[in-house]
Amino acid sequence: xxxxxxxxxxxxxxxxxxxxxxxxxxxxxxxxxxxxxxxxxxxxxxxxxxxxxxxxxxxxxxxxxxxxxxxxxxxxxxxxxxxxxxxxxxxxxxxxxxxxxxxxxxxxxxxxxxxxxxxxxxxxxxxxxxxxxxxxxxxxxxxxxxxxxxxxxxxxxxxxxxxxxxxxxxxxxxxxxxxxxxxxxxxxxxxxxxxxxxxxxxxxxxxxxxxxxxxxxxxxxxxxxxxxxxxxxxxxxxxxxxxxxxxxxxxxxxxxxxxxxxxxxxxxxxxxxxxxxxxxxxxxxxxxxxxxxxxxxxxxxxxxxxxxxxx
Amino acid sequence: xxxxxxxxxxxxxxxxxxxxxxxxxxxxxxxxxxxxxxxxxxxxxxxxxxxxxxxxxxxxxxxxxxxxxxxxxxxxxxxxxxxxxxxxxxxxxxxxxxxxxxxxxxxxxxxxxxxxxxxxxxxxxxxxxxxxxxxxxxxxxxxxxxxxxxxxxxxxxxxxxxxxxxxxxxxxxxxxxxxxxxxxxxxxxxxxxxxxxxxxxxxxxxxxxxxxxxxxxxxxxxxxxxxxxxxxxxxxxxxxxxxxxxxxxxxxxxxxxxxxxxxxxxxxxxxxxxxxxxxxxxxxxxxxxxxxxxxxxxxxxxxxxxxxxxx
Numbered sequence: 001x002x003x004x005x006x007x008x009x010x011x012x013x014x015x016x017x018x019x020x021x022x023x024x025x026x027x028x029x030x031x032x033x034x035x036x037x038x039x040x041x042x043x044x045x046x047x048x049x050x051x052x053x054x055x056x057x058x059x060x061x062x063x064x065x066x067x068x069x070x071x072x073x074x075x076x077x078x079x080x081x082x083x084x085x086x087x088x089x090x091x092x093x094x095x096x097x098x099x100x101x102x103x104x105x106x107x108x109x110x111x112x113x114x115x116x117x118x119x120x121x122x123x124x125x126x127x128x129x130x131x132x133x134x135x136x137x138x139x140x141x142x143x144x145x146x147x148x149x150x151x152x153x154x155x156x157x158x159x160x161x162x163x164x165x166x167x168x169x170x171x172x173x174x175x176x177x178x179x180x181x182x183x184x185x186x187x188x189x190x191x192x193x194x195x196x197x198x199x200x201x202x203x204x205x206x207x208x209x210x211x212x213x214x215x216x217x218x219x220x221x222x223x224x225x226x227x228x229x230x231x232x233x234x235x236x237x238x239x240x241x242x243x244x245x246x247x248x249x250x251x252x253x254x255x256x257x258x259x260x261x262x263x264x265x266x267x268x269x270x271x272x273x274x275x276x277x278x279x280x281x282x283x284x285x286x287x288x289x290x291x292x293x294x295x296x297x298x299x300x301x302x303x304x305x306x307x308x309x310x311x
Numbered sequence: 312x313x314x315x316x317x318x319x320x321x322x323x324x325x326x327x328x329x330x331x332x333x334x335x336x337x338x339x340x341x342x343x344x345x346x347x348x349x350x351x352x353x354x355x356x357x358x359x360x361x362x363x364x365x366x367x368x369x370x371x372x373x374x375x376x377x378x379x380x381x382x383x384x385x386x387x388x389x390x391x392x393x394x395x396x397x398x399x400x401x402x403x404x405x406x407x408x409x410x411x412x413x414x415x416x417x418x419x420x421x422x423x424x425x426x427x428x429x430x431x432x433x434x435x436x437x438x439x440x441x442x443x444x445x446x447x448x449x450x451x452x453x454x455x456x457x458x459x460x461x462x463x464x465x466x467x468x469x470x471x472x473x474x475x476x477x478x479x480x481x482x483x484x485x486x487x488x489x490x491x492x493x494x495x496x497x498x499x500x501x502x503x504x505x506x507x508x509x510x511x512x513x514x515x516x517x518x519x520x521x522x523x524x525x526x527x528x529x530x531x532x533x534x535x536x537x538x539x540x541x542x543x544x545x546x547x548x549x550x551x552x553x554x555x556x557x558x559x560x561x562x563x564x565x566x567x568x569x570x571x572x573x574x575x576x577x578x579x580x581x582x583x584x585x586x587x588x589x590x591x592x593x594x595x596x597x598x599x600x601x602x603x604x605x606x607x608x609x610x611x612x613x614x615x616x617x618x619x620x621x622x
Contacts, residue, residue, distance in 0.1 A: 064570065079570060126460035140535070142453040142460070149437040149453070149537025151571050158531045159564070161472050175568040220469045224451070224535050226460025253470070257486040259375065259390060260462050 004289035005057035008281030018049040058288025060110025075300035091300040101299035103292030112139025114284030119275035131234035156181035184213040215249030233274040315600035316368035319592030329360040369599025371421025386611035402611040412610035414603030423450025425595030430586035442545035447492040467492035471527040495524040526560030544585040
């Protein structure tokens, strides 16, 4: 059994795990402060928990990140507004400090991979994982593989119909104003209604509007990716009563055009919550670690001889 | 060298080809009348042109079609409004008549596969092929493979922002009214402006509106699929002056968020016309024929013993 290290690198915390699989995963969390301070804790954790048994590390990171293996900044966090983390060689630092191959992807692609392996996407070669929280992000699995493409998907930034007469809130995306994330993220709900989403009562009209916007996104992805299942996670989706509303709106929007039993008859099993809950990200990072362990060619650059930054 | 049969099965004509590759392809066209009459011509063509040398046939078909190998109606055209063709076992009839394995996909997936193999998608593992004509359809290649998923993509039916004050035309999709196809297909342009798209002068405002709608679709697919290139074909796109307008609108909509050189600097090489022109469909069918020849497991049901419908 190989011992893997897993990092869910988020904007507020790094969730780290060590284990051979989901059942023996030891998890510890470190606040995201400066890169030096955060990584010192993370690296010490891996050294203490795994030591020389560590086979590989996987990182699902907040972004934007550089995922192009041929790029000189492969494995970096790039143009983030987060102070200290711009153009930061996250995967390279970990690889050099721990001397193991490192697999690297976006946080949401990692979570999608985790749900694909152990959660709501098990055995389903085509599915979409969406997280609705501080932002909206998506990871898509097509023919059993995560989509990367030119950069990586930015599914939250699709444009959707927005009727300013019915919803005068202008959206809060600094790039696109009323894209899906701009209209339907947690902060957008809070700004529109004057209180956090989790404080809105079940019958608040904000939930119906939220369900409609999310269903507009899902209808787009159903028509584009033809997923066999859609998993909706993130803080906003912890309000489980929004699930039946999203399902109804999705069926309404598709209007019988996609003639699939999964949608026409089994919608409750088609749009579902994650099964790994808060562990989706860190278990997804374990999938990345396993993958790089079996395919060292996908690792970020090998440790440099003589680099002792973290020794 | 294997001899392949190729069928681009369209709602108005069947384009058929026989050859070992693009260079020796012999093409003949048959009007889409009744299934019996159309198939009689098609089958006679293959018998005369290839006879016993025929190795396999590929079909890219108008739809909706059933692409699920486990389905009893795999290889059928299903709920089309076209008289005589509902629930028609197109792939099965061809397989039984010619006694060879038959590969089957949507017309637009076939065209995408053709462009991927010999056209504008050569060497590009992630790209989108869109056709804008009587309808709007898309085929997407992800990690080198065509997306099928639950059914198959119906990319033309995504919802996009539509401002009825600026464009009062309500859209013509019988299922979704103002989805992308409902607003931006050739017939939608003709209904909105009172004349066919090809008769609109270059400076007609209809082209700017068309470019905006298509760019809204492309922005959605860039954010969802992260393609390395987008190919726009179909009758409407034969008005090549719309290409620079679509590119400008796409860059405007993405607004610098997707930080990729292909979009920020090389947009002229990112959104491009097809390279196979009108042969994309029939050459795509050849890719399907090759594929089924190498992987007989993906063929529609083998010929039934004693079936002599077409003998």
